[in-house]
Amino acid sequence: MTTASEVTKAPQTRISSVGAASVVAVGLAIVVGFGLFLGRLGNNEPLLKAKIVGRETTSSGVVTLATLDLATYPDSMAGEHGASGGAHPDWVSYGPSTNIWVPANAIVRVTIRNYDSATPLNSAFYASVQGTVGGDALFNGVAASRVNAADVAHTFTIHTYPTAGQPLLDVSVPLPGVAGNAPNAPGSNYPAPSVVTFSFRTGSSGRYVWQCFDPCGGSGYYAGFGGPMQTLGYMAGTLTVGGGNNA
Numbered sequence: 001m002t003t004a005s006e007v008t009k010a011p012q013t014r015i016s017s018v019g020a021a022s023v024v025a026v027g028l029a030i031v032v033g034f035g036l037f038l039g040r041l042g043n044n045e046p047l048l049k050a051k052i053v054g055r056e057t058t059s060s061g062v063v064t065l066a067t068l069d070l071a072t073y074p075d076s077m078a079g080e081h082g083a084s085g086g087a088h089p090d091w092v093s094y095g096p097s098t099n100i101w102v103p104a105n106a107i108v109r110v111t112i113r114n115y116d117s118a119t120p121l122n123s124a125f126y127a128s129v130q131g132t133v134g135g136d137a138l139f140n141g142v143a144a145s146r147v148n149a150a151d152v153a154h155t156f157t158i159h160t161y162p163t164a165g166q167p168l169l170d171v172s173v174p175l176p177g178v179a180g181n182a183p184n185a186p187g188s189n190y191p192a193p194s195v196v197t198f199s200f201r202t203g204s205s206g207r208y209v210w211q212c213f214d215p216c217g218g219s220g221y222y223a224g225f226g227g228p229m230q231t232l233g234y235m236a237g238t239l240t241v242g243g244g245n246n247a
Helices: 017-041
Strands: 047-049 051-058 061-073 093-095 099-102 106-114 137-139 142-144 152-159 171-176 194-201 206-211 236-241
Touching (some): 061 099, 106 171
Parallel strands (some): 047 099, 099 236
Antiparallel strands (some): 051 061, 152 206, 206 236
């Protein structure tokens, strides 16, 4: 696998049983709490549908091929909240929507353009690519399975709801930041983006939670977690697989 200076293969790491248990407990609490929250609230954000572009042959047969384009911003003035930024114009955000639909039994090719600078991860666990086809991603065109935790701006992390009745779907990809002093690109309010591309495989229909696990919420929240990180339409959302929208 080709690597660049800012992306590396994941090293072998030993984690103590206490440390591992703590990580699992905290992660489960976040997923359970957020899952219950979404279960009661639903998602009223505009629906962003992956585009079905064809079929692809895999080792298990021919499946649907779809593409999905997302972006992350240092504010909320470029996505679904409009040019004014809505209620929280200074909150970091995903766009064009956090309410995502993808087809069932498909390979989904995702491209995320990140326009935000780095906020170092609290946990290097999220610096590794997880759950993608091939176990890696393309970072500005270079394939790698891990990036430097200090260079991450956001993550795209899909969780399976902690309930039975739907296939497991756990995907996490780090998004390296742009330079903090990078000038805006010509004709844009943002610098040239860092571009990350990866694919993941869906099973049968289900509904999932996704969110960012980089502490990008700002200094007004404990350890950078809170605000946009726990709010639909910013750094958190839902992923619906198949169902009534399936092709």
